[in-house]
Amino acid sequence: MLYIFISIALIVLTFIIVLVKKKAIFSKNVQLETQDFDPLSIDINQIDKMEDGSEFEMYLYRLFLALGYSGVYKTVGSRDFGADLVFNDRSGTRNVIQAKRYSENNPIGISAIQEVYSSMRFYKAKKSIVIGTSSFTTSCETLAGINHVKLLDRQDLIEIIALFKQGNLSKVKDIIEGEPRLILDSWSEYNDHNREIKKDRKAEILLRSN
Secondary structure (H helix, E strand, O other), X not given: OHHHHHHHHHHHHHHHHHHHHHHHHHHHHHHHHXXXXXXXXXXXXXXXXXXXXXXXHHHHHHHHHHOOOEEEEEOOOOOOOOOOEEEEOOOOOEEEEEEEOOOOOOOEOOHHHHHHHHHHHHOOOOEEEEEEOOOEOHHHHHHXXXXXXXXXXXXXXXXXXXXXXXXXXXXXXXXXXXOOOOOOOOHHHHHOOOOOOOXXXXXXXXXXXX
């Protein structure tokens, strides 16, 4: 009898724990969906205090809607294939955006470029942008320049916020849609099939030593 009572008590306790966890998750999701991400009331300091990257994505989603862009939508939270937002610019060209909410002293690395650039074909986009709350590493800037990925760093974001609050939407769009910093290669470099790039010479030495 005691065994049955203990078993029932454990089942009830497990049910209560599961119910409480589901309620907490549901409450967090509702808070994220209903929280006021009004771009007019948010500045860089509030962005720095956001709990995670999903809140920054929601802010940018609201911002791009407020800018009047067409085709704006936020991608799913997981398995987004490297893009957080999609929008059509003033020329009608589809863009993908990856949002990176990093601390000010933590530069954004090369993976951001790899992810957003590779997402373009999946989302049928012709341009890609990374918007971050910090700076970018040198390797990140190099890969972005070679692949024509637009980088908007912390200072760009601060300027965008200020201009938006002033009502200068066209200037904000000029910043967002401006041409990326390009690193152009010559055709001769592509025709030189003997040119070696980032070659691991230690591997050759190891192979010869065997």
